[in-house]
């Protein structure tokens with residue numbers, strides 16, 4: 001059985017660094033600490049506006065990491081050239097708007113399938129696993145499979161927001177839709193990941209989806225690190241993931 005992997009997103013170490021314009025805290029140092037605490041991979045999103053991660057961070061991560069890098073990128077020519085230069089383990093194609101506070105929704109793969117098929121082909125040929133960051137709608141999942149993506153990452157932000165707002169019935173509906181989406185994607189031969197906004201309160205329900213093999217978690221962990229340290233914050237997330245997975249017989253497998 002496949003172990004549920006934890007990808008730690010270190011974007012918001014860079015957010016803190018950039019607030020003062022210097023070099024501290026260093027995202028690579030955070031990534032190496034995350035590795036030591038049991039992260040199976042590191043995720044970093046090089047936004048077009050460079051609001052957190054910068055080009056030099058990607059270079060440092062590529063040179064310094066021993067676990068795989070999941071490079072989050074918009075479907076632009078600039079980002080494609082950067083990905084082809086670095087050839088990260090994975091390229092996750094995300095929608096991006098400069099005016100958004102965070103990634104607001106999933107990529108419209110169904111509405112832009114021909115362009116995205118052409119866009120991801122060189123990334124695949126360069127050896128990166130291509131992942132589409134999408135919502136749980138069947139049309140988006142089916143289009144991701146059709147264009148040749150290896151992976152889909154389901155956007156869990158709405159579920160996490162609804163639960164933290166106490167809107168439990170709506171959260172339960174969203175969770176069911178995510179569960180159906182994970183099963184549908186798996187049936188189509190896609191590897192299934194999930195991420196965005198995941199916290200200690202929301203991780204168990206998502207880790208319990210048997211088809212999900214990777215969770216990418218960042219903002220909550222970097223915030224929690226202020227209180228308990230990055231290593232312990234990650235170890236507690238890992239413990240909760242394994243506990244949720246144990247009934248499926250997949251913990252530590």
Ligand SMILES: CC(=O)[C@@H](O)[C@H](O)COP(=O)(O)O
Nearest residue numbers: 011045072094101102103196
């Ligand atoms: C795609 C995704 O979910 C993450 O990369 C997230 O977007 C990073 O944080 P920001 O949205 O704050 O840049």
Ligand SMILES: NCC(=O)COP(=O)(O)O
Nearest residue numbers: 009195196197216218219
């Ligand atoms: N792709 C989602 C991710 O990398 C982490 O998102 P968040 O936990 O920072 O919201």
